[in-house]
Amino acid sequence: MSITASALPWRRAASCVAAASRRDNRDPFEGDVVLEHVFRAAGVEFEWLDLVEPTPSDLQELARTRGLPETAVVDCLDPEHLPKFERFGGTAFLILRAHDEAAPAAADSIQACTRKVAVFWGPTFFITIHRRPQEFLTRLKERWAARAAADADADLLSVELLADLTHAVVESYERPLESAEALIDAFESHLMGEHDGVATLPEAYRVKRRLNLMRRLLWRTLNLATRFRTANGRRAAVLQDLRENAESMHFYAEELLDDVNNLLNMHLALAAHRTNEVVKVLTIFSAFFLPLTFLVGVYGMNFAYMPELVHPMGYPAIWLLMVGMSIVIWVWFRRRRWL
Structure with a gap:
C-alpha cells in the first residue's frame, strides 16, 4: 500500500467502526497496512493517526507528506530500538516500549518481552506506528475515539494524548x-x-x-x-x-x-x-576416631616383642584407654560449645 498526501486522512472518525469491523475479520498477522484515523478535534486542526505494520516505502511516503525526519523514520523499522526522545524543529519523535501481554512466561529479552511504539507529533497531528496490534493501545484508541470532539487547544490535546499513551505504556x-x-x-x-x-x-x-x-x-x-x-x-x-x-x-x-x-x-x-x-x-567424627585409629595402628604393627599384647589385662586396658579418650574429647567439645 502506498500512502499519498490525499490518502492520509482517508479513514475518518466516521468510518472508524467500519474500519474496526474490517480489522476484526482480518488475520492480525497479515502484512497489509492499516491506517486508522482515531481522533479529530473540532474547532482546531488536530488529528491522531495510527499506522500498523507499515513497509519501508509506506514510512518514506508518510515522512514525505508529513515532513517527518528520515533518520527518525528509519528508527521506526528497528524492532530492538530502546526508548528515546528527539526533537526536529516543530516535530517531536518518541520511541516507547510496552510490555507484551502475549509474551511467553520464559521470555527474558527486550524483543521477546516488549513491543515498540514509535510516535511523531507536531502542532496539528499525532502519529503512532507499530508492527503489531497491542491490547493497551487498542484500549487507548477506543477511549479517545469515544471522546467528544469538543473545541480544545491543539497543544493541550497533544500533551494529554502523549501523557495518556505514556501512562498506558508504563502501566503495561x-x-x-x-x-x-x-x-x-x-x-x-x-x-x-x-x-x-x-x-x-x-x-x-x-x-x-x-x-x-x-x-x-x-x-x-x-x-x-x-x-x-x-x-x-x-x-x-x-x-x-x-x-x-x-x-x-x-x-x-x-x-x-x-x-x-x-x-x-x-x-x-x-x-x-x-x-x-x-x-x-x-x-566431630574425625576428632573422635583419629586418636582411636592411632592406637589401633600402633598395636597393629608386627613387632616381635610387644609386652601389652601378651599381658592378661592388655585387651581391657586398651578398651579403657579408648573410652577414656573419647570421654575427654566429648567433655572438651562440650566446654567449647561445639556440641
Whole structure:
C-alpha cells in the first residue's frame, strides 16, 4: 500500500467502526497496512493517526507528506530500538516500549518481552506506528475515539494524548511486576521451609532477568518523561502526573529486583550454612576416631616383642584407654560449645 498526501486522512472518525469491523475479520498477522484515523478535534486542526505494520516505502511516503525526519523514520523499522526522545524543529519523535501481554512466561529479552511504539507529533497531528496490534493501545484508541470532539487547544490535546499513551505504556508493566512479586513470595516461602531451594533457583534467576529488563526500560521511560516540554497550568499538571506514575513504577521494579537479589544471596548463604553443618559433623567424627585409629595402628604393627599384647589385662586396658579418650574429647567439645 502506498500512502499519498490525499490518502492520509482517508479513514475518518466516521468510518472508524467500519474500519474496526474490517480489522476484526482480518488475520492480525497479515502484512497489509492499516491506517486508522482515531481522533479529530473540532474547532482546531488536530488529528491522531495510527499506522500498523507499515513497509519501508509506506514510512518514506508518510515522512514525505508529513515532513517527518528520515533518520527518525528509519528508527521506526528497528524492532530492538530502546526508548528515546528527539526533537526536529516543530516535530517531536518518541520511541516507547510496552510490555507484551502475549509474551511467553520464559521470555527474558527486550524483543521477546516488549513491543515498540514509535510516535511523531507536531502542532496539528499525532502519529503512532507499530508492527503489531497491542491490547493497551487498542484500549487507548477506543477511549479517545469515544471522546467528544469538543473545541480544545491543539497543544493541550497533544500533551494529554502523549501523557495518556505514556501512562498506558508504563502501566503495561504493572501486571508482570505483580506476577514477579507473587513468584518472589513463593520462592521465599519455599526457601524458608524445609526445602533446599535448588528446584526454584532457575525460575528465580529468570525472574531476576525479567525484573532487570523491566527496570531498565522503566528507567529510560522515566528519563524521557522528565525531558518532555513543561508548561504552565493543566499541561504542567498532566506531565507531572505522568512523571510521578513512571517514577512509582520504576521504584516498584527496583524494589522487587532488590528482593529477588536478597533471596538469591540468602539461598547461597543457606547453602553454605548447610555445607558447614555437614563439615562440622564430619569433623566431630574425625576428632573422635583419629586418636582411636592411632592406637589401633600402633598395636597393629608386627613387632616381635610387644609386652601389652601378651599381658592378661592388655585387651581391657586398651578398651579403657579408648573410652577414656573419647570421654575427654566429648567433655572438651562440650566446654567449647561445639556440641
